[in-house]
Structures are given as C-alpha cells and as structure tokens.
Amino acid sequence: MIDWAKMNTTRDEVETMSKIVNRVLALGVFKAEKIHLMMDLEACHAVCPLRLADMLTAANADLIHDILGIYHHLDHETGELQDGFLPRFAA
Secondary structure, three states, X not given: OOOHHHOOOOHHHHXXXXXXXXXXXXXXXXXXXXXXXXXXXXXXXXXOOEOHHHHHOOOHHXXXXXXXXXXXXXXXXXXXXXXXXXXXXXX
8 A cells, every 4th residue: 555654755846746737637638636646646756756847848748648647557556557657757
C-alpha cells in the first residue's frame, strides 16, 4: 500500500504538480477529479522521479501522454507503474 505519511514531496513540487494538473484539466482531454490526478502524480513521482518543471512547459501531446499513462498504469496499491509504461519525463 502506498504510505502517504512517508512521502517527502516538497512544497515546490506540490505547487508544480498542481499547475500541471490544472493545465491538463483545462485541455479537456479527459474528466477526472483534480485530487485523483494529484495523488497519482505524487505517487508516481515518489517511485519514478519526474522532471516536473519540464512537464509543466511540455508540448500538450507529451504532457497528455505522461498524465494519461500514469493515470492508467499506476498500481494504486504499490505506486509502481505497470505494463512497461515509462513517462517521457521520467528523470
């Protein structure tokens, strides 16, 4: 199970993630709750560090690829990405 208490996400990282999620939601590509996307992004980042600043300024197609991939391939028990998915902005 993902241990949220042990997450060491910084305030700056959370703010950047929030901007990323707001941008994705504004694109209208898919409907999801902001909190769910934030949690998925944070869980992924804890296991597979992401270049968040690059994601924030990425081309729409690249950003959508990573967010949708994380959304669909994240194991919500372990935080691991499944099915061989690797985000384009993995560090």
